[in-house]
Amino acid sequence: MFRIMYYQPCIPPNTGNAIRIAANTGCELHLIEPLGFTMTDTQVKRAGLDYHEMANVTVHPDLQTAWDRLKPERVFAFSSHATRFHTDVEYQAGDVLLFGPEPTGLPDDVLNDMHITEQLRIPMLPDRRSMNLANATSVALYEAWRQYGFEGAV
Numbered sequence: 001m002f003r004i005m006y007y008q009p010c011i012p013p014n015t016g017n018a019i020r021i022a023a024n025t026g027c028e029l030h031l032i033e034p035l036g037f038t039m040t041d042t043q044v045k046r047a048g049l050d051y052h053e054m055a056n057v058t059v060h061p062d063l064q065t066a067w068d069r070l071k072p073e074r075v076f077a078f079s080s081h082a083t084r085f086h087t088d089v090e091y092q093a094g095d096v097l098l099f100g101p102e103p104t105g106l107p108d109d110v111l112n113d114m115h116i117t118e119q120l121r122i123p124m125l126p127d128r129r130s131m132n133l134a135n136a137t138s139v140a141l142y143e144a145w146r147q148y149g150f151e152g153a154v
Helices: 012-025 042-048 063-070 133-147
Strands: 003-007 028-032 056-060 075-078 096-099 118-121
Touching (some): 003 012, 003 063, 003 133, 012 028, 012 056, 012 133, 096 133
Parallel strands (some): 075 096
16 A cells, blocks of 8 residues: 655644544554654543554654655655646555655655655645644545555555
């Protein structure tokens, strides 16, 4: 399946919601430290409900460690500054969908990392800053999964 990666997430409920997304889609969720909370934070637990045990979540101490462990062939970095839409990609199993921290998005050094295959955007009206992180994850991930015919879903 696909892999969701959050680079230094800051808002606990968004990560809790991502845990639910991962559990409900069979995707892996990879979190890159530092996190703006602890995984025992009640807001993370509340948003993730009882899905924590059903989700495959890995916390990495830094981005390089994540790259070394995942050895991704393709990484799509989501940015409101990208020009290509998330729907313009033919996704493949194992693809990494990379999202940045809520207040700022991915920093330039991450967007320009050699592992990034392409930067993608989710369309929205002009003069809007960004979507909620968990919502953006859902939009992108469900497009990728749709292309796979929602394999494994009921």
